[in-house]
Amino acid sequence: MNSGRDPLSFRSxxxxxxxxxxxxVPSKQAAEAFMTRxxxxxxxxxxxxxxxxxxxxxVHPLDPNxxxxxxxxxxxxxxFARYLADANGMPExxxxxDAAMLDALEGFALLVFSSAxxxxxxxxxxxxxxxHIATYRERxxxxxxxxxxxxxxKGAPLPNKKPSDAAMSGRxxxxxxxxxxxxxxxxxxxxx
Numbered sequence: 001m002n003s004g005r006d007p008l009s010f011r012s013x014x015x016x017x018x019x020x021x022x023x024x025v026p027s028k029q030a031a032e033a034f035m036t037r038x039x040x041x042x043x044x045x046x047x048x049x050x051x052x053x054x055x056x057x058x059v060h061p062l063d064p065n066x067x068x069x070x071x072x073x074x075x076x077x078x079x080f081a082r083y084l085a086d087a088n089g090m091p092e093x094x095x096x097x098d099a100a101m102l103d104a105l106e107g108f109a110l111l112v113f114s115s116a117x118x119x120x121x122x123x124x125x126x127x128x129x130x131x132h133i134a135t136y137r138e139r140x141x142x143x144x145x146x147x148x149x150x151x152x153x154k155g156a157p158l159p160n161k162k163p164s165d166a167a168m169s170g171r172x173x174x175x176x177x178x179x180x181x182x183x184x185x186x187x188x189x190x191x192x
Contacts, residue, residue: 007135008124010114015138017114018088022105024129028071031108034129035069053110058125059117066116070109079103084111090136098134105133 010017025031037051054062075083081099085092088111095102110130126132163171 006123008126008132010117010122010124012121014114016089017135017137018084018090019112019124019135020084020102020133021110021112021126021130022133023069023108023110024131025108028108031069031071035064035067037064056127056130057112058127059122061118063116063118066113068111068113070111072105072107072109080105080109084136088113089138091139094136102134109133 008019023031023034025034034052034056037049040048040050042048051062053067054060070080070083072080079099079102081095081102084090084102085095112124124132
C-alpha cells in the first residue's frame with residue numbers, strides 16, 4: 001500500500017501516484033457539491049473561489065483534471081481493486097493484497113492522481129469529510145543495464161564511408177548548375 005515513507009507526500013520525481021480517499025457525505029448531490037468550485041465574496045469585498053475538495057485535501061494549487069469522484073456502487077460487480085489496477089494502471093501486486101478492504105468500501109471514493117498536484121512537490125493534509133484509505137505508486141522503470149550492441153557504444157571509431165555514386169552525381173550536378181548560373185549572370189552583365 002505504501003512505499004515506506006509518508007504516504008501523503010509526493011515529490012515531482014516520484015512515479016505516477018494515486019491517493020484513495022473515501023468521502024463521508026450523505027448523498028450524490030453532496031458529493032458533487034464537494035467537488036464543485038463556487039465563486040464567493042469575502043468580508044473585505046474581494047472575490048475568491050470556494051472549492052471544498054481543495055480545502056479538504058490541504059494542497060494548493062490543485063488541477064481538477066487529476067481528480068476522480070467514483071460511486072463505489074457502480075463498481076460493486078467489477079471490484080474497486082480491479083478498477084484501480086486495470087483502469088488506472090496501478091501495480092496489481094500492490095493493489096490486490098488490499099482487494100478485500102477496497103472492495104468492501106461503500107459510498108464515494110475520491111481518487112487524487114499526482115497530476116492534480118501540477119507537477120510539484122506536495123504534502124497532502126486531508127481533513128473531513130475525506131478519509132485516506134491507500135496510496136499506490138506505479139513502478140519506476142528498471143534501468144536497462146544490458147550492454148549496448150552498437151560498435152559506436154563500445155568506443156570503436158566509426159568507419160570512414162566513401163560517398164556513394166548517387167551522392168557524387170548529385171554533387172557534380174550541383175556544381176554544374178552553379179557554373180551555368182555564373183556564366184548566365186556574366187553574359188547578362190556583359191550584354192547590359
